[in-house]
Amino acid sequence: MTAEPKVAKTPAMIEARGVEKWYPNGFHALRGVDLTVQRGEVVVIMGPSGSGKSTFIRTFNALEEFQKGSITVDGIALNDDLRKIDAIRREVGMVFQQFNLFPHLSVLDNLTLAPVLVRKRSKGEVLNQAMALLERVGIAEQAHKFPGQLSGGQQQRVAIARSLCMEPRILLFDEPTSSLDPEMVREVLEVMQGLAADGMTMVVVTHEVGFARQVADRVVLMADGQVVEEATPERFFDQPQHERSRQFLSQIL
Amino acid sequence: MGPKPRLTPASLRKELFATPLDGLVTVLLVTGLAVAGSRLLHWALAQADWAVIQANSTLFAVGRYPIEHQWRLWLLVALLAAAAGLSWGVLRSRPLPDRPITALWPGNDRLATGILVLLASWAPAALGLTLPIQSRWWALTGLLLLVRWLAGRFGNRLGKTATLSLPLVWPLLYLVGMVLIGGGLGLVTVGANEWGGLLLTLVEASFAILLSAPLGVLLALGRRSSLPLLRWGSIVYIEFIRGAPLITLLFLGQNILGFLLPGGMAPDRIWRAAWILTFFSAAYLAEAVRSGLAAVPRGQLEAARSLGLSLPQALAQVVLPQALQIALPATVGQFISLLQDTTLLSLIGLLDLLGTARSVMANPLFLGKSSExxxxxxxxxxxxxxxxxxxxxxxxxxxxxxxxxx
Structure with a gap:
């Protein structure tokens, strides 16, 4: 049971077809997953732990390999061609559960490192942009501190700014608020909400129901390496079609 | 970091005599130390005959290095003193993470300066050096402290690039030092077989330290590589070297390098030994660096790669700086044992510090002076x-x- 697909004027941002993945130990993590993400769309992926949702979005920028199926990101087919993987990674930003800021670099250097090295832009130009981004996520005054001196919420906002500094076309969020103290979840979600309002294409793995209801265009429920249900937030939360979805929702709501 | 506990009579009593048993242990240890210390002092001042050191101080320092070229070594020592003062001063001029404003001469530095000045005024005289030579040591100490003062005063005006490239002074100085010691570039050649004593020890150790560091990093990366040939090659190398005693490798090296390399290519004995020390140390360093690499969370590499950095970029900018910092204490520990391992060179017939000492002690004039x-x-x-x-x-x-x- 899928939601009415948006009418695509341009090719989809992410097109995943029949993706299957086995871990080296033989575990069948993804069992033929399909997903289409249109430009400017916000898709939230939910599901119990071990359902393969993190693994799935990590295949989009080749942090995880897959064995069967096909993934196309912004018109570039993901395969073993290393140059294509690098090209895709430049266009796909990722925000991690553990922030993964570089602790030996200042906040500002965290932001400027990749644009200078990868996009070969001038440091001065990138610095201006980085300051503007830090302003946007509300921590410009921390620019010269080190990650270890910031709270979790501040670190995650820096991580979002760091991704944005590469000017990606898509942002992937892998449980961005799961390791935050409760009082810091809101500041991060507000930044993400702002991004969505500006038209950023986002795929978000999260358990934040409020965020999914307000911001998502579509909610996808994954379980046991498969997509169980895909629907608008209203439909998904108010009239879930599948037993598995009702079971999951009863556990988190 | 909390405030340092102050030493007061009351706190000392609490530390040392908390229970009767503690008090007993303290009394026993202090008595033992006092007896041993006073005996050692008595021996050193009244019984020992330091003539053996005085008569051979030049031999211990540089071996049979020709006297007419020794000015080159003095120049090198002066350069080293300046470089040491520069590094010391610039380090001090940088704010610490937990101590933003540093004094120009903090307590530790005043202590170190005091020891240096004492050493410079006492040691040359005690060694019975002539006044001109004594004054050279005073001048060198003065130079070190002067550069230390200048660098400490003005070091914070250096830009980031200048500060970061400062450590490069040392390898550069090594190259200059090798020319000064060995000759070339217009200087008369002094063959390696004429080097000895502390000079030879330091040449061997610094050569091995400078070259084994990059080699060790490459081996550590190789051991974690996904390319099987590289990985297995690194593992076999590391485990073979770590499984063999250094002395056997040194003996082997004296013979094998001669067979392996085409005629004339094989370095002479001193450089063969230096290469063996390098290869030996690199295997241990690789393990230290590997533990550092393992301590860097996997997410660091993933974050770097997902930002579009290539693998070499991600390693150089993100993973290695963190790994090397974690591995630094173990690395320096390895360098320290490397320095001490150079004494094994005396067993393959090189006149390093220990080799020189053994030849001196074999001199009938100085029989029975081995303790000194x-x-x-x-x-x-x-x-x-x-x-x-x-x-x-x-x-x-x-x-x-x-x-x-x-």
């Missing part, structure tokens, strides 16, 4: 190792990125 000689050697080695340790700790504190917890 060995004690001097121990103190010399201790000084070199202490310098390495001090430098590494200063570096470690400045590399640690600041965090909330500290």
């Amino acid at each position: 000689v060995y004690l001097t050697l121990a103190v010399l080695f201790w000084c070199c190792c202490a310098a390495l340790g001090l430098g590494s700790r200063a570096l470690e504190r400045r590399l640690n990125p600041p965090s909330l917890g500290r």
Whole structure:
């Protein structure tokens, strides 16, 4: 049971077809997953732990390999061609559960490192942009501190700014608020909400129901390496079609 | 870091005599130390005959290095003093993460300066050196402290690039030093077989330290590589070297390098030994670096790669800086044992510090003076190792990125 697909004027941002993945130990993590993400769309992926949702979005920028199926990101087919993987990674930003800021670099250097090295832009130009981004996520005054001196919420906002500094076309969020103290979840979600309002294409793995209801265009429920249900937030939360979805929702709501 | 506990009579009593048993242990230890210390002092001042050191001080320092070329070594020592003062001063001029404003001469530095000045005024005289030579040592100490003062005063005006490239002074100085010691570029050649004593020990150790560091990093990366040939090659190399005693490798090296390399290519004995020390040390360093690499969370590499950095970029900019910082204490520990391992060179017939000492003790003039000689050697080695340790700790504190917890 899928939601009415948006009418695509341009090719989809992410097109995943029949993706299957086995871990080296033989575990069948993804069992033929399909997903289409249109430009400017916000898709939230939910599901119990071990359902393969993190693994799935990590295949989009080749942090995880897959064995069967096909993934196309912004018109570039993901395969073993290393140059294509690098090209895709430049266009796909990722925000991690553990922030993964570089602790030996200042906040500002965290932001400027990749644009200078990868996009070969001038440091001065990138610095201006980085300051503007830090302003946007509300921590410009921390620019010269080190990650270890910031709270979790501040670190995650820096991580979002760091991704944005590469000017990606898509942002992937892998449980961005799961390791935050409760009082810091809101500041991060507000930044993400702002991004969505500006038209950023986002795929978000999260358990934040409020965020999914307000911001998502579509909610996808994954379980046991498969997509169980895909629907608008209203439909998904108010009239879930599948037993598995009702079971999951009863556990988190 | 909390405030340092102050030493007061009351706190001492609490520390040392908390229970009757503690008190007994304290009394026994203090008595033992006092007896041993006073005996050693009595021996050193009244019984020992330091003539063996005085008569051979040049031999211990540079071996049979030709006297007419020794000005080159003095020049090198002057350069080393200046470089040491520069590094010391610039390190001090940098704010620490947990101590933003540093004094120009903090307590530790005043202590170190006092020891240096005492040493410079006492040691040359005690060694019975002539007044001109004594005054050279005073001048060198003055130079070190002057550069230390200048660098400490104005070091914070250096830009980031200048500060970061400062450590390069040392390898550069090594190259200059090798020309000064060995000749070339217009200087008369002094063959390696004429080097000896502390000079040879330091040449061998610094050569091995400088070359084994990059080699060790490459081996550690190789051991974690996904390319099977590279990985297995690194593992076999590391485990083979770590499984063999250094002395057997040194003996082997004297013979095997001659077979392996085409005629004339094989370096002479001193450089063969230096290469063996390098290869040996690299295997141990690789393990230290590997533990550092393992301690860097996987997410660091993933974050770097997902930002579009290539694997070499991600390793150089993100993973290695963190891994090397974690591995620094173990690395310096390896360098310190490397310095001490150079004494094995005396067993393959090289006149390093220990080899020179053995030849001196074999001289009928100085029979029975081995205690004096060995004690001097121990103190010399201790000084070199202490310098390495001090430098590494200063570096470690400045590399640690600041965090909330500290």
